[in-house]
Amino acid sequence: MNPQLSRADSAVLAQVFDPESAPTRAEVLIDPSLPEDRHIRDATLLGQLRRREKEAISIIEDFERNKARFPDAKESAKDAAYRAARTSLDALIAEHPEYASAKNNRAQMRRWMFGDRNTLVQPKSPLYAQQGAEGLADLHACIASTLPAGQQDAVSPAQGRLLAQAYTQLGALYYAAAKDLESEHKVDVVEIDGMKWCHARFEEEASRAFYLGGLYGNEVAKALAVHTNPHAKLCGSIVKEAMRKEMDAFW
Numbered sequence: 001m002n003p004q005l006s007r008a009d010s011a012v013l014a015q016v017f018d019p020e021s022a023p024t025r026a027e028v029l030i031d032p033s034l035p036e037d038r039h040i041r042d043a044t045l046l047g048q049l050r051r052r053e054k055e056a057i058s059i060i061e062d063f064e065r066n067k068a069r070f071p072d073a074k075e076s077a078k079d080a081a082y083r084a085a086r087t088s089l090d091a092l093i094a095e096h097p098e099y100a101s102a103k104n105n106r107a108q109m110r111r112w113m114f115g116d117r118n119t120l121v122q123p124k125s126p127l128y129a130q131q132g133a134e135g136l137a138d139l140h141a142c143i144a145s146t147l148p149a150g151q152q153d154a155v156s157p158a159q160g161r162l163l164a165q166a167y168t169q170l171g172a173l174y175y176a177a178a179k180d181l182e183s184e185h186k187v188d189v190v191e192i193d194g195m196k197w198c199h200a201r202f203e204e205e206a207s208r209a210f211y212l213g214g215l216y217g218n219e220v221a222k223a224l225a226v227h228t229n230p231h232a233k234l235c236g237s238i239v240k241e242a243m244r245k246e247m248d249a250f251w
Contacts (some may be wrong), residue, residue, distance in 0.1 A: 028215050029154035036158040038146065039098040049092065049099050056088035057105060060112060082113045089191035100145040104166045107138040110171065116176035120190045120202075132190045135173065142166045155216075171209035171221060175228055177203035203228060 040046045057161040063081035089106045110131050112120075119132040143152065143166050146159050155163065180187065181199040197205070207228040214222025 023067035028160060028217075030157055030160050031154035034154060037099070037101075038148075038159065039100075040096070041118050049096060049102070052088065052092050053099075053102050053105060056085045056092070058217070059085040059088070060109065078113070080109055082109060098145065100142040101162055103138040103142040103145075104162060104169070106164075107135045107169055108133045110138075111172070116172050117180060120173055120177035121180035121187050132173070136170075136190070136192065139166050139170045141171075143170070154216070154224070155230055160216045162192055164213050164218040164221065167209045167213035167216065167220040168218045168224075171206045171213055171224060171228070174202045174206035175224070178206055178228075 016130055030139050037046055040049065059081050063078060067078075086106065086109060089102050089109065093102050093106065096102075114131050119135070144161065146155075146162050146166070148155050148159075177189075177197070178199050181189075181202065207225055210219075210221045210225035210228060
């Protein structure tokens with residue numbers, strides 16, 4: 001006699017390891033006919049903003065290329081590159097706060113400079129706490145500005161790519177915070193919506209953000225959503241129980 005998982009256990013396993021099979025799986029509608037940016041409809045202006053954004057990003061890219069050629073480059077050079085790129089993006093965002101892509105890239109620059117670990121959760125460090133809070137604010141603002149008005153509304157391909165990037169970055173920050181909270185050292189946690197999240201909450205939100213990043217097309221985020229899903233912890237006990245039943249049936 002072959003042991004059978006319960007219907008509920010099978011459903012949990014299916015949704016954890018194959019979210020695409022879930023009967024209530026959300027879908028993203030991509031409509032190439034929609035404007036590339038929800039708020040900036042002037043194609044000339046949008047092109048100008050993108051050029052300025054790429055110029056800021058190129059400062060970081062140039063540093064990375066030079067670092068590969070000169071691995072002994074001083075840390076001060078990285079700091080200088082970061083400050084120059086940040087200054088450019090800060091000015092762009094101040095002039096056009098509705099341009100969401102720049103906020104996503106500014107958050108990416110912070111992660112490049114400061115990393116993900118010890119950012120939202122860290123030993124007492126006002127600098128890192130500020131960077132963590134500002135990075136979250138940029139990502140939340142980018143997502144809120146880019147999401148369609150209704151849950152069933154379509155997005156343009158450019159909007160979809162931007163949401164995939166922003167959600168994936170958000171998931172990375174939350175996941176790093178969850179890992180940092182596994183430490184027994186005394187740490188401080190950046191407040192989110194007036195609350196200091198616990199390890200389980202960061203883990204849940206990381207999985208959710210990765211899931212949404214995957215939904216909008218980021219394959220890495222899709223895989224990480226499964227890896228970080230808190231329900232996956234239940235699967236171990238489910239599988240162990242199935243194996244126990246199989247052994248009992250065998251003997």
